[in-house]
Amino acid sequence: MQYTTLNNGIQMPLLGFGTYGVNRVDTLLAAIDCGYRLFDTAQMYGNEKEVGIAIREAITKRGIKREEFFITTKLSSNMSFEGAKKGIESSLKALDLGYIDLLLIHEPYAQAKDMYRAMQEAYKEGKIKALGISSFTPKVFSEFMKSCEVLPAVNQCETHIYYQQRALIEAMKPYKTILESWSPFVAGKSGFFDNPILVQIAQKYNKNVAQVALRFLVQQGIVAIPKASNPKHMQENIAIFDFSLSVADMKAIRSLDTNKTQFSWGY
Ligand SMILES: NC(=O)c1ccc[n+]([C@@H]2O[C@H](COP(=O)([O-])OP(=O)(O)OC[C@H]3O[C@@H](n4cnc5c(N)ncnc54)[C@H](OP(=O)(O)O)[C@@H]3O)[C@@H](O)[C@H]2O)c1
Numbered sequence: 268m269q270y271t272t273l274n275n276g277i278q279m280p281l282l283g284f285g286t287y288g289v290n291r292v293d294t295l296l297a298a299i300d301c302g303y304r305l306f307d308t309a310q311m312y313g314n315e316k317e318v319g320i321a322i323r324e325a326i327t328k329r330g331i332k333r334e335e336f337f338i339t340t341k342l343s344s345n346m347s348f349e350g351a352k353k354g355i356e357s358s359l360k361a362l363d364l365g366y367i368d369l370l371l372i373h374e375p376y377a378q379a380k381d382m383y384r385a386m387q388e389a390y391k392e393g394k395i396k397a398l399g400i401s402s403f404t405p406k407v408f409s410e411f412m413k414s415c416e417v418l419p420a421v422n423q424c425e426t427h428i429y430y431q432q433r434a435l436i437e438a439m440k441p442y443k444t445i446l447e448s449w450s451p452f453v454a455g456k457s458g459f460f461d462n463p464i465l466v467q468i469a470q471k472y473n474k475n476v477a478q479v480a481l482r483f484l485v486q487q488g489i490v491a492i493p494k495a496s497n498p499k500h501m502q503e504n505i506a507i508f509d510f511s512l513s514v515a516d517m518k519a520i521r522s523l524d525t526n527k528t529q530f531s532w533g534y
Contacts, residue, residue, distance in 0.1 A: 268302065269508055271488055273420035274443035277397045279369070280305040280337055281485045282505060285449070285494035290314045294496055295321035299329070301501045304336050307423075307449075307492040308362075309373055310354065311343035315361035322364055338362060339369040339423075339492075341401060342386075345376035351385035359394060371399045371423055375407045380414045387417045399423065401449070405438035412442060423447040426489060428465065428480055429457060431524040447490040450530070451481060457529045464523060468516050475503060482507045483520045 270278040283305025284298045295306070295318060308318045322338065325331045340362065342354045358367060370386055372379050379400070389395050399421035403411060408422060422439060426432045426448035436446055453459040465476040472479065477493070481504060484491045495501045512520070 268304065268505075269485070271445060271490060273397050273445065274418055275397055275420055277368070277420065279397070279421070279445075279490060281488075281490050282481065282507065283307055283337070283339070283490065283492040284501070285492040286314055286318060287312050287494055289494065289496060290317055292317050292321045292324070296324060297498050298495075298501050299325045299331070301498070302505050303501070304331075305339070305490075305492065306336070307339045309341035309343050309371075310358060311341070311373060315340055315358055319362040319364055322362075333365065336364070337368045338364060339371065340367055341371040341373040342382055343373040345378050346382050346385075347378060348381040348385050351382040352388070354382075355385060355389045355394065366393065367395045369397045369399055369421060370395045371401045371421065373401050375400070375403050375411070379411065383411075383415065387415075390417055397421065399444075399447075405434050408435065408438055408444075418442050419444050421445055421447050421490070423449050423492075425450055425528055425530065426484065426491075427451050427453050427459070427529070428462065428483065428520055428523045429453060429459075429525045429529055430527060431521065433524070433526075445488065445490065447492065448484050449492065451484060451491040451493050452477060453529045462523070464519055468512070468519065471516075472510050472512075474507075474510060477503055478507050479512070479520075482510065482512055483517065486512055486517065 269281045284303040286308045340358045386398050397420040399419045401423040469476050469479045493504045
């Protein structure tokens with residue numbers, strides 16, 4: 268596994284496991300056994316408890332240290348300052364892992380600034396190791412930054428071959444806020460797995476489309492959290508640190524950018 272260093276010095280794996288729709292502890296344990304240490308959950312996914320059970324089992328029965336894991340969760344609704352304080356306690360309790368590695372505001376909610384104040388408080392108390400946001404566009408991000416005491420370390424956004432978020436990456440550079448890709452495979456939509464350019468590049472490296480698409484992200488320092496319930500997919504997705512895409516292939520994939528969301532509910 269390779270890591271990136273966040274703007275507060277914390278190390279974050281470049282590749283993680285997306286848990287949307289994954290509620291089975293055995294699926295989560297299979298991902299741990301494949302080598303995944305970053306798990307991305309959210310209050311909205313209804314599986315914080317199961318994620319906590321799987322991690323605790325890996326700690327007690329497989330001897331993996333808590334510090335090796337990087338657990339992300341998200342406050343998934345608009346909340347007041349007091350509401351967010353309760354929300355943080357609720358996630359800490361559901362996960363039951365002592366602390367949260369990364370807490371995000373799931374969407375740019377109306378009261379996001381109040382929510383973030385509560386997150387900053389919990390961060391200072393050591394309950395959370397890093398703070399972030401999700402689906403904040405360049406404009407919303409820049410405005411939000413004016414009110415932050417603790418700079419967001421991560422902005423988790425829809426990012427893949429068709430929506431490469433180059434303007435956002437530039438807007439975040441001065442703050443060293445890193446981009447984390449959600450739906451790196453477009454959730455299988457938009458003909459993703461049959462894209463002819465990816466198919467052609469994959470053949471060249473003896474890899475598959477999923478691996479090339481993930482490599483394209485991590486090679487730029489973008490963290491990716493693909494979801495896979497199929498163990499074969501889990502294994503394929505983590506096997507991306509033994510090859511590099513050439514400058515020409517990176518350029519060819521860059522040309523696929525439409526700079527547009529592929530989801531009707533995109534922000
Ligand atoms: N912050 C946000 O608002 C937000 C929004 C969306 C998602 N997310 C996060 O991002 C994670 C990933 O996004 P996502 O779940 O929407 O979709 P995704 O990771 O883009 O795609 C998942 C789909 O790809 C398939 N797949 C995985 N690996 C494959 C492989 N090697 N070959 C072929 N097919 C493969 C999976 O099938 P199988 O399951 O059958 O293996 C599943 O159908 C989520 O789980 C969640 O943690 C966050």
